[in-house]
Amino acid sequence: MADAEPPPAAAEIAAATQEVQGVVQAGTARDAPELPPHLKNLPEQGQWLELLARRQELQLKGTYAKGILWLLGVQFAVADLVFVIYAWAGRDWNLSAQVIDVWLGATVVQMIGVVQIVTRHLFPRRDDRGGA
């Protein structure tokens, strides 16, 4: 207790006590208002948390979207680069249509597959949840 701060001066407390007792006894104080109706009608806690969950999901979707776009760019750049190297260093520019079809087709299918998995399974449509 030795390091406790000194309490307010007794005279200050006495004066304040006298003032508040006088106000209460005089009955001059008015009723304090409760929260106004427009604040009482805020969404219930559950709805608020649902809104927060949606916001977090949107943020996560944004992060994934940026990541996927970046990966798509890298993937296509790598595919094209390897394609050029294959044609230039390996053989010649007269690649067969079959090689081009398979190469580009596989790249596109691979990326569509990645996007499909991420969007379909990590972020299911709201109307799919709990549906029959």
Add this chain to the structure above:
Amino acid sequence: MTSDIKKQAAHDAERMLHSVWLGRGIPVDPVAIARMAGLRVVEAKLDENILGALVKEPNQDPTILLNDGDGENRKRFTCAHEIGHFVRRSDDDTEYTTVDLRNPDSASGTNPEEVYANEFAACLLMPANEVKILADFGVEDWEMAIKFKVSREAMQFRLKNLGLR
């Protein structure tokens, strides 16, 4: 010692919320809670050094008096603080007057009665579960302060006390 007082205050505030406010969500209305607990809550122009008071007179309901000159969030915290004093003295049937002054002693954490009332008010207006959930969602302290209708300073203090920021 202080830790025990704070635990008791948190426990009592939680019981108060469960008793009279369950399911009503946030922001908590301390004026409504006080009235449901049988207190009168009034406001009047007081000396600027006075935050509020709890007055118990013979054969009268206890009265919480708020300073009309204070802002809404300040009055909400003072009201919750005075409810804390009331709960702390709920078995005291004698007449008494507790006055809270705008001085460092109220917030410094040295007076057990003030420690209890401050912790009670914080727990009543900013329930731990709700604060934790919002913190987990990454809600900023100023957003939470708006939601709970408290000052940003009080919100930051609460987050710090809960070990969340």
